Amino acid sequence: MPAPVTTTVLVVTWRGIGHLGECLDALAAQDRPHRILVIDNASDDGTADLLAAHPSAPEVLRLPRNTGYAGGIAAGLSAVDTPLVAWLNDDAVPRPDWLGLLEDALLAERGLAAVGCRLERADGTAQSVGVRLTADGHGADRTGGWPAFGFCGGAVLLRTAALRAAGGVPAEFFCYYEDTDTAWRLRLAGWRIGVLEQAVVRHRHGASTRPGSVAFHRWNERNRLLMLLRCAPARTALAQLARFAALTAVLPLRRGRPAAANFRLRLRCRVLAEVLGRLPATLSARRAIGARAALDRGEVLRAWAGR
Structure with missing residues (x-):
């Protein structure tokens, strides 16, 4: 058998x-x-x-x-x-x-x-x-x-x-x-x-998605912010979103900015637009995650952050 x-x-x-x-x-x-x-x-x-x-x-x-x-x-x-x-x-x-x-x-x-x-x-x-x-x-x-x-x-x-x-x-x-x-x-x-x-x-890392490409950085940056808005303490999520937006705003004024795709103004603006466009659904998901949670978000962050 x-x-x-x-x-x-x-x-x-x-x-x-x-x-x-x-x-x-x-x-x-x-x-x-x-x-x-x-x-x-x-x-x-x-x-x-x-x-x-x-x-x-x-x-x-x-x-x-x-x-x-x-x-x-x-x-x-x-x-x-x-x-x-x-x-x-x-x-x-x-x-x-x-x-x-x-x-x-x-x-x-x-x-x-x-x-x-x-x-x-x-x-x-x-x-x-x-x-x-x-x-x-x-x-x-x-x-x-x-x-x-x-x-x-x-x-x-x-x-x-x-x-x-x-x-x-x-x-x-x-x-x-x-x-x-x-x-x-x-x-x-x-x-x-x-x-x-x-x-x-x-x-074979990235056989389909080419790490370092524009698409890679778009998904990576967008999903990082969406994940924080869904799962992390509100203060942490909002601080990271504000930081991303602030850096995007000052990029045109910076000299010698890094050449990596995630520092391109157009890509960062697209990420912000996609995050903001998905905000209602993301906040709905956040409420559902909170309703299922047995632990406080801050408790999880304090236990694991920076380890």
């Missing part, structure tokens, strides 16, 4: 023909049975043919448009019927014991809602071993030291019921910060989050 399947692995892809096959090969080699659901964000590069031909025979949810990583995970979550759900980037290659180690760790402690892992670059150096909370309340990759506040969404295992009860995944983020936002909400609900460094994934 086959072992029961405890985990659905959600793999979000968009034009992933150059790397998705290696990800699926690694999932097929896992030492723990699981369900694979690939969310295809309307790829037009032959990804559909790759999925149809792959020996692992993954289930596929093909979306009519590109909804990003956050949108793909949100869409896939609605089809999950297992007690655990994994998020996995299509450019991530987990070791064969990855899923088994995460399942054992998560199921061993009832208070854990999620367990992250170690994401490595091709040379074996750490890209992320969880996420730390900065002094102003947003997330940054952690490579050691203080216990992690949250997880890197590129490879993580969560309790399905806890994730749904905390509000699921913010599909409107498209990509970036959906993981730290989720960690904030789980922490506010009273759950704990762990990271198991023995569970290792090799990751």
